[in-house]
Amino acid sequence: MATNQKSQENEVEGSIVHVIHVDDSGTDPVRTVLALATKDDISVTIDEDNEDFNAAAERRTRRYRTNGTADLEVASAIDVDMEAMKLAGLVDSNGDVTFDTTDRRIEAPDEYVEIAYFRDEAQDYANAELVHRFHDVEATSPEVDPSATPPLLSWTWWVESTIEFNADAL
Structure with missing residues (x-):
């Protein structure tokens, strides 16, 4: 995978984040924005559990990775367009x-x-400062916060395959 020169040469300053569903089955990828958010509304958590083993004859404790989980958490204003929520896996x-x-x-x-990540709300994906890509995801825990203005919808995607940080530019 080639490095994204845009983020290598500049600091990522953008605080606008687009959460995008990509269908790459045709000649040109079809990108559908599922959520507009800020960096504060997005979280990527990678958790690796391990188990220690310390045989009586050993001087060092050996640690073994037992499992790893990765989550992508998103919060965004509720969109009246149900198509985005359907693509995200939240509604039928x-x-x-x-x-x-x-x-x-x-x-x-x-x-x-x-x-x-973008510096402003421009829809020109060629100007993305940084792109992360998540393969094989499953939506969980949709939650609505009606007290926010506008009302917020948040959810978590369990990432069950690869994560590409600093993926090739859009």
Whole structure:
């Protein structure tokens, strides 16, 4: 994977983040913005658990990785367009919250999620300062905060495959 020269040469200053569903099955990728957020509304958590083993004859404790989890957490204003929430795996075709695993997964080899950082709200994806890419994700824990203005929808994607930090530019 080539390094993104844009972020290598400059500091990433943008605070606007687009959460994007990408369908790369055609000749040109189709990008659909699922959420507009700020850096404060996005979180990527990677947790690795381990287990210690200390045999009586050994002087050092050996540690073994037992599992690893990665989560992408998103919070965004609720959009009246249900298509974005459907692509995110949060609602079904009727606009109802879905608990069906097949609806909640983005796992096709040519579909993935990107988060792209921008300096402003411009829709020109070629000007993204930094892009992270997440493969094979499953939406969980949708939550609505009606007390926020505008009301917020937040959710977590379990990342069950690769994460590309500083992916090739859009």
